[in-house]
Amino acid sequence: MLAIYNHKVVFLALLILLSIGGSFGASSSGCGTNTTTDDGDNSTSDLTLTSSEAGDGFNPNGSIPKKFACPDTGGTDELPTLSWSNAPSTTKSFALTMIDITTEPDTIHMVLFDISKSATSVTDEDDFNDTNSAVNYSGTRSYAGPCPPTADAAHTYEFTLYALDVTTLVSETNADSTNANDTIAKIKEHDVDSDKISGTFKAEQ
Numbered sequence: 001m002l003a004i005y006n007h008k009v010v011f012l013a014l015l016i017l018l019s020i021g022g023s024f025g026a027s028s029s030g031c032g033t034n035t036t037t038d039d040g041d042n043s044t045s046d047l048t049l050t051s052s053e054a055g056d057g058f059n060p061n062g063s064i065p066k067k068f069a070c071p072d073t074g075g076t077d078e079l080p081t082l083s084w085s086n087a088p089s090t091t092k093s094f095a096l097t098m099i100d101i102t103t104e105p106d107t108i109h110m111v112l113f114d115i116s117k118s119a120t121s122v123t124d125e126d127d128f129n130d131t132n133s134a135v136n137y138s139g140t141r142s143y144a145g146p147c148p149p150t151a152d153a154a155h156t157y158e159f160t161l162y163a164l165d166v167t168t169l170v171s172e173t174n175a176d177s178t179n180a181n182d183t184i185a186k187i188k189e190h191d192v193d194s195d196k197i198s199g200t201f202k203a204e205q
Helices: 002-028 169-173 180-189
Strands: 048-050 082-085 093-100 107-116 155-164 191-201
Touching: 048 155, 048 191, 082 155, 093 180, 107 169, 107 180, 155 180, 169 180, 180 191
Parallel strands: none
Antiparallel strands: 048 082, 093 107, 093 155, 155 191
16 A cells, blocks of 8 residues: 555656646746747847947047037037948838937937848938938928027037838838927838937037
């Protein structure tokens, strides 16, 4: 009788161990550092926007050099060089914005779109025109550099790069490029990944 009881205990112990092992294996199969969507695309964000003062740009989270600011502050409205990497494979074009996030509401200094999916940077040599940029706060389709009032403390300017799922923003989404806010709204509707950096600028008195 004791032998039969011992056999039952061993059998039950084996069943419990097998059950625990199966549950652990099932739960472990779903673990990992990356997740994927139903279509197989990696859902983690890898797109990286960069700039550096050494590369004719500015150091993120640092001061933006005066030459990139507006003429009223002694600058030349030169666009700082911005570079990026690790764009999603689904990218069909890029868009780039610069916004003064210190003001209320935000002041839009630049909205550039229909940047080629093969591009990895923009510089002051790149062309802004009626077909690839929205009207900014100054009423032009161009880059408008930092231009805070001299009495203000430093303003913060945010540069955001968007990877889009459309090749031509206006023709494919009916974005109104005469309205920067509408254009940015359309950009965000077709954003598959994005990254941002910021810098500060204070006008000298």
